[in-house]
Amino acid sequence: xIKIDRRLIRNFDWITLSLVILLSVTGIMTIYSATRSPLPxxxxxxxxxxxxxxxxxxIIALIGVVSFDYIWxxxxxxxxxxxxxxxxxxxxxxGKTGMGAQRWLNLGIFSFQPSEVFRLFFVIxxxxxxxxxxxxxxxxxxxxxxxxxxxxxxxMVMKQPDLGTxxxxxxxxFSIISTKGFQKKVIALILLIGLVSIPFLGNIVWEGLKDYQxxxxxxxxxxxxxxxxxxxHINQSKVAIGSGQVVGKGYLKGTQGPFRFLPEKxxxxxxxxxxxxxxxxxxxxxxxxxxxxIFRGLDTARKAKDEFGSILATGISFMFTIYFFINVGMTxxxxxxxxxxxxxxxxxxxxxxxxxxxAGILINIRxxxxxxxx
Amino acid sequence: xxxxxxxxxKVLIAGYVILAxxxxxxxxxxxxQILQGNEYRKLSEENRLRVVRVAAPRGIIYDRNGVPLxxxxxxxxVSINPHVREHADLPALAELLKIDRNxxxxxxxxxxxxxxxxxxxxxxxxxxxxxxxIEARRSDFPGLSIDVDVxxxxxxxxxGAHLIGYLGKPNESQARSPDFRDVPADAFIGQWxxxxxxxxxxxxxxxxxxIEVDALGRELRLLKGKPPSRGDDVWLAMDINVQKEAEExxxxxxxxxxxxxxxSGELLALVSKPSFDPNLFARGIKGKQWxxxxxxxxxxxxxxxxxxxxxxxxxxxxxxxxAALEEGAVDEHSKVTCNGGIAYGRWRFxxxxxxxxxxxxxxxxxxxxxxxxxxxxxxxxxxxxxxAYARELGLEKETELGMVKExxxxxxxxxxxxEKRNQPWYLGETFNAAIGQGYVAVTPFQMAQLTSAxxxxxxxxxxxxLRAANKxxxxxxxxxxxxxxxxxxxxxxxxxxxxxGTGWSAKSSLVxxxxxxxxxxxxxxxxxxKYLPEMHRDHAWFVAFAPYDMPEIALSVMVEHGGHGGAxxxxxxxxxxxxxxxxxxxxxxxAQQ
Numbered sequence: 026x027i028k029i030d031r032r033l034i035r036n037f038d039w040i041t042l043s044l045v046i047l048l049s050v051t052g053i054m055t056i057y058s059a060t061r062s063p064l065p066x067x068x069x070x071x072x073x074x075x076x077x078x079x080x081x082x083x084i085i086a087l088i089g090v091v092s093f094d095y096i097w098x099x100x101x102x103x104x105x106x107x108x109x110x111x112x113x114x115x116x117x118x119x120g121k122t123g124m125g126a127q128r129w130l131n132l133g134i135f136s137f138q139p140s141e142v143f144r145l146f147f148v149i150x151x152x153x154x155x156x157x158x159x160x161x162x163x164x165x166x167x168x169x170x171x172x173x174x175x176x177x178x179x180x181m182v183m184k185q186p187d188l189g190t191x192x193x194x195x196x197x198x199f200s201i202i203s204t205k206g207f208q209k210k211v212i213a214l215i216l217l218i219g220l221v222s223i224p225f226l227g228n229i230v231w232e233g234l235k236d237y238q239x240x241x242x243x244x245x246x247x248x249x250x251x252x253x254x255x256x257x258h259i260n261q262s263k264v265a266i267g268s269g270q271v272v273g274k275g276y277l278k279g280t281q282g283p284f285r286f287l288p289e290k291x292x293x294x295x296x297x298x299x300x301x302x303x304x305x306x307x308x309x310x311x312x313x314x315x316x317x318x319i320f321r322g323l324d325t326a327r328k329a330k331d332e333f334g335s336i337l338a339t340g341i342s343f344m345f346t347i348y349f350f351i352n353v354g355m356t357x358x359x360x361x362x363x364x365x366x367x368x369x370x371x372x373x374x375x376x377x378x379x380x381x382x383x384a385g386i387l388i389n390i391r392x393x394x395x396x397x398x399x
Numbered sequence: 400x401x402x403x404x405x406x407x408x409k410v411l412i413a414g415y416v417i418l419a420x421x422x423x424x425x426x427x428x429x430x431x432q433i434l435q436g437n438e439y440r441k442l443s444e445e446n447r448l449r450v451v452r453v454a455a456p457r458g459i460i461y462d463r464n465g466v467p468l469x470x471x472x473x474x475x476x477v478s479i480n481p482h483v484r485e486h487a488d489l490p491a492l493a494e495l496l497k498i499d500r501n502x503x504x505x506x507x508x509x510x511x512x513x514x515x516x517x518x519x520x521x522x523x524x525x526x527x528x529x530x531x532x533i534e535a536r537r538s539d540f541p542g543l544s545i546d547v548d549v550x551x552x553x554x555x556x557x558x559g560a561h562l563i564g565y566l567g568k569p570n571e572s573q574a575r576s577p578d579f580r581d582v583p584a585d586a587f588i589g590q591w592x593x594x595x596x597x598x599x600x601x602x603x604x605x606x607x608x609x610i611e612v613d614a615l616g617r618e619l620r621l622l623k624g625k626p627p628s629r630g631d632d633v634w635l636a637m638d639i640n641v642q643k644e645a646e647e648x649x650x651x652x653x654x655x656x657x658x659x660x661x662x663s664g665e666l667l668a669l670v671s672k673p674s675f676d677p678n679l680f681a682r683g684i685k686g687k688q689w690x691x692x693x694x695x696x697x698x699x700x701x702x703x704x705x706x707x708x709x710x711x712x713x714x715x716x717x718x719x720x721x722a723a724l725e726e727g728a729v730d731e732h733s734k735v736t737c738n739g740g741i742a743y744g745r746w747r748f749x750x751x752x753x754x755x756x757x758x759x760x761x762x763x764x765x766x767x768x769x770x771x772x773x774x775x776x777x778x779x780x781x782x783x784x785x786x787a788y789a790r791e792l793g794l795e796k797e798t799e800l801g802m803v804k805e806x807x808x809x810x811x812x813x814x815x816x817x818e819k820r821n822q823p824w825y826l827g828e829t830f831n832a833a834i835g836q837g838y839v840a841v842t843p844f845q846m847a848q849l850t851s852a853x854x855x856x857x858x859x860x861x862x863x864x865l866r867a868a869n870k871x872x873x874x875x876x877x878x879x880x881x882x883x884x885x886x887x888x889x890x891x892x893x894x895x896x897x898x899x900g901t902g903w904s905a906k907s908s909l910v911x912x913x914x915x916x917x918x919x920x921x922x923x924x925x926x927x928x929k930y931l932p933e934m935h936r937d938h939a940w941f942v943a944f945a946p947y948d949m950p951e952i953a954l955s956v957m958v959e960h961g962g963h964g965g966a967x968x969x970x971x972x973x974x975x976x977x978x979x980x981x982x983x984x985x986x987x988x989x990a991q992q
Contacts, residue, residue, distance in 0.1 A: 261446075265443065267439025268440040268443035281441060281446070286613075300432070305432040308432070312421055319417055326406075389701075
């Protein structure tokens, strides 16, 4: 099964690998800056070291993922899906609580977030399901796949509660399905349902939200109403980013993060710390790195040797896009605050590992684009 | 397996959509970092930097002999950083600071609307013991800080309070005034007396510290510091010995005393009784204490030396005597016979001694304070002449000291009567005015200045609160013949030192004291004060100067409802003068050693 083919080396997608490693190293540097002590002789927290360890683990995992043909992913996809559902169940019943939600599983030496892993299994399974499907997506098949694959995990993640991830799961779901193309009446129906339900939707969603989620929505709409509460996050994030101006304050010169004005500085708001220190120039360069990664993924989708590979590469690229856009949009104050990490940069082992595995799959698909079935 | 073109198209569309997303993010970055970048940079600096103004040590106030009257002392307050309220256990904090939990929560919420990072003063004026208690538990309350300001200890308490004044927190209009722009917001400033008048010199230049803070308000490092420069000291003309002796001699009596150096105009003492404790103000006066002071019927906050005017009584005979001599209405030898009063129309104007003084000259008339003599002199002079000399001697004039809103007093004349009362002047009113009764009103300060001018041979000096570096030039010379002044001075010496003089109780073995008594009627009843309720009793006056040859101290003592001037006011004057002379002897002795 594992043969180190010379063709594999020649066709290896070094660009994707370089991009994700570059982004992760940038992430570690930013984590270092964000968590450094504001006092000259203060203690340095070990976040960045732990992230280095996770990066090493993630690179090994990526190599592992690249080493076998991704066709095996297709074969085992439903198994993965089942395992993922079991993990989500475990979180619901024995997960530990953090930030008002149960998202983590404690595994002794480290804890990890099953929903971060599950989204990957979800994309793989969905890709398999869709690649087996013929033609555009009709109403019946849409409902079928929705209730079969998306509904249960989305509901479970929502129950944690992790609204952000649940919404992202659904966004990933629809964006991937859209690659198959919808029948016209489905599009019409979606539009109609959308229009009719708008007045009710607001209420239904609102009633179902936890208090902190409601606060976040209110704060997003009017951050100045409650400057000390959740709107504070948005305001301080905007202050951090805006104060970077054109060229930034310089690496390790940012103040919003280490001085604790910016909460969640090394996780969800890491982009704000980066933008404060590197300014508009640096931020645009970073945006281009992500854009390059995503476009490379889409290009891989076009070049994949089979439809499963195409849909999977598209799905992963969309997933990166959605995470990236929601996270950066949140720090820029144009999206609501949902606890979503920035892929490759935010502090967090599970997320980094999952994203590296996803990148590994992209590399796998691209590297094996010329291979035939055997 | 080749992918159909349809899929490629969809990926392309997705690519455009994603590009659009990135474009939106870039536009937003442009907006925040480039269009609004300056504003956000400023906000981030405001987050991080705090300018803490540091009050300068205040200059010390000394008396004329170099005795310090005040001491700088720390004033402790507790502040909390409102931003960390989520971490703060408010009920525990309220208990620690011994303040009401609800009002604390309200205060914080109110403050938070205005500023997220400026610390909020939650309690002021804590004792060292309380501070130690809080310091011990400070780690339980992140964002709690202890501030130290400078306030005063007034070393002599209520002695000289009206003169020295006190410190207090700036009021609202002061907080907005450009004069106090560089004064730290919570600093004490001079609010009364010397502390207020010389505040600018005393407070010096406040320093500033630009510090970097984190979101918990903890000071991380000092970026820039300008040390405060200490305020200048102030040397008062006041002699604390005189001041203290006088205030003690007053006891519980209400009144005022002003002592001036006749050869310079320096203010040796300014007493207004009852007084108050300026330390109350300098420690942040409590509502209840302020009410007590304000509602006290004896009005301790009133500066009676400048803000109260009284009929001068017989002390005014000095004015009438000078006018009469100057105008030739009398001379030293002209005599009047006193039978205990004169009749004028239906009225009788009595002398204070009902049995009469017999035949008296000007000298004895002053010494024994014979009313009839001065009725006669007044009649010869007419009110307008008396008024002119009174004004020449400095009455009905404000001091320009700027200490308080002063009373001008009143010197009535025919013009005044016509304008204000729309009535002609009656001769009977001249009789009253000639002995300092009726409409005539003066402040204790004016009487001290008048006495000083008589004592020094007719010179009027600008009164000065500060010790004069060089001997100042007099402002003006009163147009009065020297021999006439001498005659009056001699009579004033007689008041204290001759047999039958009304001011005998001021006679001192230390120094030759001269003076004049006054007993000013409050109501039109000629009756011995002992039998009247206090509020109807006469005001007691005594003006004095000493030594006779080269006067160094001139003063006026006024005791409200004190009865006879000779009995009540004169002993206070004597004590004050003796205190001054003793102090001088001591310092001379020290200089010789």
